Amino acid sequence: MLHALTLLPLVAPAAPAPGDALLSVVPANALVCVHAPDPKALIASRDTNAWMAFALDARWESVIDDLTPLMAGGQGEAIAAQIKAMRRTLIEAAEDCTGAVVFVDAETAGAAPRVGLVAAAGPRFTQVLRRVVGEGATEVQLAEGISALVNGPRGAELFLERGGYVMVFSAESAEATRAMAMSSLERLESPEPAGPLALPAVAARRRPCALEVAVDMDSIWSQWLRAEGPFEGMEARAAQAVTSLEWMYGAVTLGDGEDADWEFVLPYGQETLIGDLLGFFGEADASLLRDVPGSATTATVLSLDVGGMVDWILGMIEANDQTASARIMGSLDAASGVVGFDVLDDVIRNLTGDFVMFNEPTGLRFDDFTMPGDAPTFVARIEDSETMLDVVDTVMELSGMGSFTVSSDRALPSGDEVELWTATEKAPMGMGMGVGAGRLIFSMSGDGAGVGSYLDLVANAEGSRSFLANDAVRAASEAASGAAFTVQPTAAAATVLDQMSRMWAKMIEDLDRAFSPAEPDGPRDVPEARRVVAAADRVSAMIRQAFSGTTTTELHVDGGAIRMIVRTD
Numbered sequence: 001m002l003h004a005l006t007l008l009p010l011v012a013p014a015a016p017a018p019g020d021a022l023l024s025v026v027p028a029n030a031l032v033c034v035h036a037p038d039p040k041a042l043i044a045s046r047d048t049n050a051w052m053a054f055a056l057d058a059r060w061e062s063v064i065d066d067l068t069p070l071m072a073g074g075q076g077e078a079i080a081a082q083i084k085a086m087r088r089t090l091i092e093a094a095e096d097c098t099g100a101v102v103f104v105d106a107e108t109a110g111a112a113p114r115v116g117l118v119a120a121a122g123p124r125f126t127q128v129l130r131r132v133v134g135e136g137a138t139e140v141q142l143a144e145g146i147s148a149l150v151n152g153p154r155g156a157e158l159f160l161e162r163g164g165y166v167m168v169f170s171a172e173s174a175e176a177t178r179a180m181a182m183s184s185l186e187r188l189e190s191p192e193p194a195g196p197l198a199l200p201a202v203a204a205r206r207r208p209c210a211l212e213v214a215v216d217m218d219s220i221w222s223q224w225l226r227a228e229g230p231f232e233g234m235e236a237r238a239a240q241a242v243t244s245l246e247w248m249y250g251a252v253t254l255g256d257g258e259d260a261d262w263e264f265v266l267p268y269g270q271e272t273l274i275g276d277l278l279g280f281f282g283e284a285d286a287s288l289l290r291d292v293p294g295s296a297t298t299a300t301v302l303s304l305d306v307g308g309m310v311d312w313i314l315g316m317i318e319a320n321d322q323t324a325s326a327r328i329m330g331s332l333d334a335a336s337g338v339v340g341f342d343v344l345d346d347v348i349r350n351l352t353g354d355f356v357m358f359n360e361p362t363g364l365r366f367d368d369f370t371m372p373g374d375a376p377t378f379v380a381r382i383e384d385s386e387t388m389l390d391v392v393d394t395v396m397e398l399s400g401m402g403s404f405t406v407s408s409d410r411a412l413p414s415g416d417e418v419e420l421w422t423a424t425e426k427a428p429m430g431m432g433m434g435v436g437a438g439r440l441i442f443s444m445s446g447d448g449a450g451v452g453s454y455l456d457l458v459a460n461a462e463g464s465r466s467f468l469a470n471d472a473v474r475a476a477s478e479a480a481s482g483a484a485f486t487v488q489p490t491a492a493a494a495t496v497l498d499q500m501s502r503m504w505a506k507m508i509e510d511l512d513r514a515f516s517p518a519e520p521d522g523p524r525d526v527p528e529a530r531r532v533v534a535a536a537d538r539v540s541a542m543i544r545q546a547f548s549g550t551t552t553t554e555l556h557v558d559g560g561a562i563r564m565i566v567r568t569d
Contacts, residue, residue: 022035022037022100022101022118022165023035023101023193023194023195023197023198024187024188024190024191024192024193024194025116025118025165025167025184025187025188026101026103026116026184026187026193026194026197026198027103027105027106027116027180027183027194027195028198029105029106030103030104030105030106030194030195030196030216031104031105031106031215031216031219031220032104032196032216033103033104033195033197033213033214034101034102034103034211034212035100035197035211035212035213036097036100037209037210038098038099038210039094039097039098039099039100040095040096040098041210043056043091043094049254049255049256049257049259050257050258050546051254051258054543054547056091057542057546059538059541059542060087061084062535062538063539064084064087065080066531066535066538067531068080068083069531070528070532093121093124093125093127095124096121096122096123096124097119097120097121097125099119100118100119100120101117101119102115102116102117103115103195105180106216113170114170114171114172114176114177114180115169115170115171116168116170116180116184117168117169118167119165119166119167120164120166121165121166125166126161126166129159129166130149132157132168132170133149133150133151133157134157136151137151137159140178142160143182143185146162146185150177156173156174156177157169157177158170158177158178158180160181162185167181167184169181195216196214196216197212197214199214199216199247201267202247202249205249205265206249207251207253208253209252209253210252210254211251211252212249212252213248213249213251214249214250215248215249216247217245217246217247218243218246218247221243221246225243233320234321237273240269240272240273241268241273241274244268244269244272244275245267245268245274246267247266247267248264248265248266249264249265250263250264257549258546258547258548258569259568259569260567260568260569261565261566261567262564262566262567263563264564264565265562265563266561266562266563267560267561268561268562269560270560276312277309278557278562280304280305280306280308280312281304281483281484281557282303282483283303283483284301284303284481284483284484285301285303285354286301286477286480286481288301288354288356288379288381289301289356289467289487290466290468291356291379291454291457291458291466292454292457292466292467292468293358293360293453293456293457293464293465293466293467294466294467294469294470295361295362295453296358296359296360297359297360297361297374297489297492297493297495298358298359298486298492299356299357299358299359299467299486299488300358300484300485300486300487301354301355302354302355302356302484303353303354303355303483303484304353304355304483304484305353306348306351306353307344307348307350307351307353308353310344311349314328314329332344339394339395340394341390341391346384346390346391347391350382350387351380351381351383352380352381352382352383352438354381355380356378357377357378358376358377358454359374359375359376359377359496360450361374361495361496361498361499362375362445362450374500375443375444375450376450377443377444377445377450377451377454378441378442378443379439379440379441379454380439380440381439382438383438385416385435385436385437385438388435388440389419389436392419392421392433396421402421404423404424404426405421405422405424405433406421406422406424407419408422410434410455410459412436412455412458412459416436416438417437418434418436418437418441418455419434420432420433420434420448420451420452421433421434422448422451423448429444430445430448431448432450433451434451434455437458441454441455472489472548472549473487473488475550476550476552476569477552479552480552480554481554481556482554482556482557482563482565483555483556483557484555485552485553485554485555486553487550487551487552488551489550489551490543490548490549490550490551490568491543491547493543494539494540494541494543494544497539497543498536498537501532501537502533502536504532505526505530505533506529508526508528508529509524509526509529512524512529547568549568549569550568550569551566551567551568552565552566552568553565553566553567554566
């Protein structure tokens with residue numbers, strides 16, 4: 001999933017400090033507010049920023065031509081033309097806008113969302129917003145000297161120009177849209193911003209950016225408590241934990257080249273259930289990346305005290321429901337008696353809390369064919385290798401998987417020995433596993449190659465190359481921190497996309513073969529499959545041309561706040 005983050009169309013160039021004049025139109029009871037201080041500068045940044053150049057690349061139109069027929073059939077060509085025209089119109093409109101804010105009104109319980117958009121814009125952007133109410137809109141008087149357009153008798157959408165701003169409001173009725181419009185008009189006279197971005201805690205977090213979003217979660221929880229509460233016992237503690245998530249703030253900035261920075265912040269109550277759970281996260285150990293093979297497209301390290309978390313959960317259950325606790329512990333004891341090892345002590349508490357995961361484009365094998373794909377390998381550091389070895393041996397025997405594997409031993413220079421299992425061709429899927437040297441390793445690669453390439457690095461085998469041999473990746477990993485973080489060469493997303501497109505193409509060809517069994521076996525020319533691959537190849541070429549740096553995603557859990565940071569450079 002973290003691959004997807006690198007393909008998000010980032011929309012935030014470097015910008016001056018957020019201008020609050022536009023934010024004065026946001027109602028005080030707004031739940032969500034999205035603010036773009038200068039869309040015009042954002043579009044212009046395509047000349048200096050790789051992300052904007054990628055997002056606005058004209059070659060996306062060819063991708064639209066490739067993919068639309070897959071979803072629209074015979075109407076694909078006409079619909080593709082409409083989508084491309086809409087895309088061009090929106091880009092041109094953004095070039096004519098020097099500030100925009102979108103908000104969702106709090107009066108939404110049990111009704112359609114009430115949405116408002118206010119922008120400082122020129123004629124092109126104004127024309128686009130004018131279309132919201134449609135060609136059949138009629139003129140109404142909101143107040144003396146103030147007219148607006150509404151879309152017919154219902155008036156669920158309203159368009160208004162006033163004081164250099166263009167405004168559009170959408171709600172469930174004419175009365176609701178007019179009330180929203182009048183509220184924003186009244187606030188035009190106010191010098192102070194309002195809504196989620198004006199919350200004191202959010203205001204303290206704000207920074208120069210070109211796109212920011214804030215959510216007043218406290219108001220959302222208040223509506224929820226009025227509808228669902230009051231709560232008692234454990235439910236009350238859970239409600240206390242959830243309602244401690246009072247707000248969320250996110251901001252995006254772009255610099256020159258591949259420089260981009262996303263940050264999202266969500267506070268939590270440290271003395272709540274959420275605080276207790278998040279307390280089991282530690283600080284990820286970047287040194288674990290040394291043993292990730294250089295062929296990896298992405299690598300993640302994580303620090304999580306799984307044993308402590310499970311013990312805490314079991315303790316919570318015992319304190320609140322002794323009957324349920326006795327049932328759970330009885331089931332664990334029974335399972336331990338059947339399998340011959342203690343599930344909690346020998347497995348859960350045997351984990352040190354340090355984990356590393358990486359992906360390699362080695363393919364995923366199912367039955368008798370290998371499907372192109374990005375195969376994951378998981379490594380958990382463990383306290384007692386001998387005990388874990390007994391556990392895995394037992395599980396393999398009881399599950400019958402042992403008959404689908406071949407086993408071997410690998411000695412390491414350290415004197416440790418790792419027992420390996422690799423799936424045979426008779427196995428329903430490809431996989432590899434290893435236990436030893438303080439590690440539990442599992443790979444879903446077609447031939448279990450992930451285990452071997454990982455152990456090559458551990459053993460410092462001749463010819464092995466580390467993920468950190470890439471200077472940019474090493475620099476990014478040295479700068480990264482948090483309870484978990486992922487590092488990847490940004491252009492590796494192209495490799496992943498290549499694999500995924502060919503996997504989808506094979507699935508399409510297999511479906512075609514299933515519905516046309518009379519035709520000869522062998523390669524088939526299926527137009528839909530060709531379109532998928534062609535579209536992916538275009539995007540892959542754009543990615544490889546635009547990016548040569550790294551993307552780092554960090555998860556921080558500290559100081560009573562969860563922070564997600566995505567940084568590319």
